Amino acid sequence: MTLPHDPHRQAALRRFSRRKLLGALGVAGAGVVLAACGDGTNEGVVSVDPADQANATDATETGVEQAQAQAELSVGLETEPLIWVEPREVLQGSSFLIAIDAPGAGFASVAFAGEVLSMRQEESRFFAVLGLDALTPVGPIPLIISVADGAGNPVVSRETLIDVQDSEWQTEVVELDDDNRALLDPNVIREDEETRGPFLRGQSAERFWTELFDLPVEGVITSGYGLLRSYNFRPPTEYHGGMDFAGASGDTIVAPAPGRVLWGGQTLRRGVGLLIDHGAGIVSGYYHMSDFAVQPGDFVQPGQFIGRVGATGLSTGPHLHWEIVVHGVTVNPVQWIRVSDFPDPAQDFEPINALPTPIRVQTQS
Template structure:
């Protein structure tokens, strides 16, 4: 799969306000649309490890059946008429059969660098969990819907990948436990040869790159069990996009050892950098390679990072709203000139930011769902 010509033009510096990309949706418009659709905004994590089928590597199993002798030994004493009526009513409530959960994986198939949204419609359920490439996590709950995101690395292996889905009822009973296969398709990333001279050449050392990643990882890989953001993200800069996500990079004629983990906005030192959406600043500091930077936690495992800044205007723990001034553009760290490096991190994986700006399909957790597109338990069992 290759980038469209439109995206190639964006990479060459097409202004963000191009008529091809109607990015600016007012917060009031988005809020009105969500409220009109009856969408819940505040989401919370559901359940805990006691119900998590993936905790400690275990998988849910059916409870053992009792023998006839065991059943007789555990029979309760004869209840009085009033008690018997109450017990019968309670048993009738417990006997209510919940509808089969409907699972949606959007998009499927997916591509390298993409954000995948999993939505589960499960009225009456208490918890839903996912297992993806060694990660196991509970989904967020909003009324009868569970949602969660995970990211696919730009250089992730292509082909079929396993996704585990589990849903639990109000008393901890297993409603669904299945595995499905997601097909990961390749992307034809461009190759960028960059010349780095002078003192900055020392920043190309693999040990420095690893130290940079290690320092930032704890601040962009945890799960905040609320959704702080609302609607499509805004570009964090008014500058033009000068480099795209996924570009395979060679420095000073050497081999390709890494890819571009975000998109770059060109501009002048001191230009405004704003929060792409609402959230809480999880980190504000400096690393040798990224220079001055800020990470914003938007909840549900979604983070945005802003780097090479000349000035940081927020501190860790600050609550920011979409559009708030958080920093100023610069050229600190490994940079050939003033620009903003902006990235989106989902569950610890850097992903293509363009869908979050609605330049591509936006992963909207409140979208309307067509039941005919759901993966039923039968389809999941068949790996469709």
């Protein structure tokens, strides 16, 4: 019988989470020491060495039970995993989905553009939504997917290329008065980024959205995402990171999808703003508002009143500037509204559209 505080079990759990971490870091072979840390109780120690492995099957009574418990964990995968990247055409400024069907898998991660993300698991489906900013260079970017079995052993690795296509952004001239022009100062931009930055990656691994988003206001779209902004006819120095809806001061803004309010506040650049975490890396932002009606920690439902249109911050008149951020990258909101055919992370995909068979990894067990 395994006691809740059995030290062998604790050690086994530590090994299990180390292997999970290995999966997150890509794929490591037997006995590879990725890092070392002097504190033996620290979960962050990620050395995997064969002696450590042998400890799992030591001959004490508890050790035998532990070995049996380990054997009950799924070792290897039940079937070859299928991996999809959808949509297959990926544009500058776009979001895209990595989906994996891998019965028996316990963990999956994706490495892309210098970052490693744990994929969200929903039954036997793993997924991650990734985003590209509007100025991502056109051309191929490598993407590496790693899958570990239920015992945490890395079993499959797949590398593919995301071939980023040109979105051919237009340039928009915006004429600013002196007050607004002062808000282009780098210190003002820094204040804005430092205030909102800590919240832009979201906090919830759980996915709250189950369908594409409603629009947050009724109003004509006056500027789309990605427009290169020329202020007062100077060469463009930045792109428009959201979608502008014309409105009157006081017009109602509603939550476009379920989520938890992360931040409500004000910056010189974006005025009164709000950030909502929709989970699994997706955050929406609302700016230049006159005020907001919800507080950080509140869970909002689609259609719920969250604030009012205003003209605070760098604004030439009352409007809502709406942003969608994917794991910290500001992307085109068009893919997130109901007119889009952006894939649902849980939907069925055709096996024929999956990436070619992944590489099997030689495991240490």
